Amino acid sequence: MERTTIISVNYNQPQVTIDFLKSVKKYTDVGSTELILVDNGSLINHEDTFKNIYPELIYIRSDKNLGFAGGNNLAVPAATGDFLFFLNNDTELTEGLIPTMVEEFKKNPQIGLLSPLIIYHENKTKIQYAGFSNMNYLTCRNKGIGNLETDTNQYNNISEETGYAHGAAMMCRRKDLDEVGLMEENYFLYYEELDWCEKFRRTGKKIWFTGKAKIYHKESISVGKESSLKTYFLYRNRMLFIRKNTNMFNTFLFSIFYLTIACPKAIASYALQKRKDLIPWLIRAVAWNFSNKTTSTTLGYKLIN
Structure with missing residues (x-):
């Protein structure tokens, strides 16, 4: 039986992670789904708390913050799934999410990375991601497809190639990752998932979006505070x-x-x-x-x- 490994990273967000673990427990089957959580240098170790919520959890702790790519990469050697699903800890799953995405891979061997429809958690009528346009390499700018549109199920039956996957939810085959390699850790924060998409494309794989599956993302609709x-x-x-x-x-x-x-x-x-x-x-x-x-x-x- 094919298995999917969910990989997620926690950094000083214990309550957010607890909510995430409850969502994974509700919408997945432990027989076909493995969950790895990387604690990315958090000040307090909440392993016991997390395992009380999800006893089958594989918990990996890093003594320092390795960044987005570094935290996710740390989990890969421990993953046993045929498919790896890199999922932010501030997301909420939905019914049928993983089987639907796996089915898309089976139907199209060219898919390298796949992201689902992403809806804002704070307003579940607003879309965050339904794909990305291609990059303008002279300005390093592209556009989000569907961003801030009202969700009227307009993307629910769409599965197609897109410019880039979304870092909050990316699935790939393990065998493809082994060929492509891990995310580049020297980005630390921002652009590493776009770079990873480029690496997949250079091996002949394609980046896809599917609206047949969706997640809710707790990222704020408003622009994040500058720092x-x-x-x-x-x-x-x-x-x-x-x-x-x-x-x-x-x-x-x-x-x-x-x-x-x-x-x-x-x-x-x-x-x-x-x-x-x-x-x-x-x-x-x-x-x-x-x-x-x-x-x-x-x-x-x-x-x-």
Whole structure:
């Protein structure tokens, strides 16, 4: 019997994770589903609490925060499933989610990564994700399909190729992951799932979206609060993504756009918002790319757990 391994990461969110575990328990069968939770450097070890909710849980604890990719990657060697489902701990499953997604893989061997329809948890009539458009590599920008649309079941029967999977919910075959490799950990936060999609495509696999399955995501509809960490990794990794995934000429053209248009515009916006404290972090983010190789493991940002 084919099995699916759910991999999720907890970082100082015990109640959110408890809700997630209850959802997994409600909507999956332990006979066909394995659950691995990586505690990514949380201050308090809640292993006993989590296992009281989900006794079959495979719990892996890291002493430090490894980032999104690092936390998920840590679980892969322990996974025994034929399919691996990387699922955020702030999501809620729905009936038939995993069997429906597995069936899509069986019908189409070309699928490398698959994401379901994602609905905002705080307003279950609003769509967060129904696919992504292709990337404009000169600006490193693309668009979310369906974002903030009212869900009227318009995507429920759609399964199709899309630009990128969504990091909150990504499924792949184990054998494909073994060929493609793990997510790149030097992103730490943001863009690592987009980079992973590019790696899958380079092996001839496709990125798909299916509206036949859905999850609810507790990410806020409103734009998240700006912080030095968010600013730094968004601007650092936008450029890193282009450097890793395009040729030198495209990187050169992107750099001109980034340095003369995108970054000055962001700096002006921060100044108008009275967030001048974020400007040095944007500058550090860009500077990192001119002093580090694309394979560098130096984050350039001191993390305090």
